[in-house]
Amino acid sequence: VETPGHSADHVCFYDRSRGWLFTGDLYLGERQRYLRDDEDLEQIIASLRVATALPLERVFCAHRGPLRDGPKSLRRRLDHLVTVRDQARDLLAQGLPDDEVARRAVGPEGPLTWISRGRFSALNFVKSLKR
Numbered sequence: 001v002e003t004p005g006h007s008a009d010h011v012c013f014y015d016r017s018r019g020w021l022f023t024g025d026l027y028l029g030e031r032q033r034y035l036r037d038d039e040d041l042e043q044i045i046a047s048l049r050v051a052t053a054l055p056l057e058r059v060f061c062a063h064r065g066p067l068r069d070g071p072k073s074l075r076r077r078l079d080h081l082v083t084v085r086d087q088a089r090d091l092l093a094q095g096l097p098d099d100e101v102a103r104r105a106v107g108p109e110g111p112l113t114w115i116s117r118g119r120f121s122a123l124n125f126v127k128s129l130k131r
Contacts, residue, residue, distance in 0.1 A: 003051060005044030006036075012051060019057030021070070026051060027061045030076045033107055035124035041085060042128070048078040088126055098126045 001012045006025040013022040026047055035041060052075050059070025067073045088105040096104075103109075106122035113121040 001050060001054070003047035005040050005042075005047045007038075010047070012047075014054060019055050020060065021051060021054060021056055021058070021074075022060045022062075023051070023074070024062050027059065027067070027074060027077060028063060030073055031080050032077075033110065033122060034112055034120040035122075035128060037119050037121070037124050037127070039124065040128055040131070041081065041125055045078065045081050045085065048074065048081065052078055084125060085129065088129055092126070092129070098130075099123055102126045 001014050001021075003010050003012045003024075003026050010024060010026065012024055012026055014020070015022075026044070052071070056071040056074070059067045059074055061067055084105050088101050091101040091104055092098075102122040102125060106125050109122055113123075118124075
């Protein structure tokens with residue numbers, strides 16, 4: 001199943017006979033605080049919509065292994081990212097600076113932002129929306 005967003009060529013593997021979805025990097029947890037500077041938030045959301053529409057029994061994450069209640073976890077991730085996106089859009093429409101939008105919609109930057117020199121950051125959520 002093509003699921004761009006994390007990368008342009010990202011795919012998930014779906015075993016239709018079992019209802020198993022192997023998410024690769026589509027699922028990194030229900031709540032994500034950082035986005036890589038080349039990720040596309042809108043595409044991730046669209047890909048999550050595709051994945052959650054599948055008849056799923058089990059969901060497997062490349063980073064966390066089998067997810068307890070995987071289909072619901074995947075849905076909660078989608079709902080969280082939609083909420084973050086919508087909050088960020090509203091704050092941008094109010095004319096707030098990008099870093100303030102990121103802080104309010106996603107949360108404060110943390111050590112990963114500094115270690116990665118901004119490659120992973122909350123600010124990248126906002127930048128992705130403005131591309």
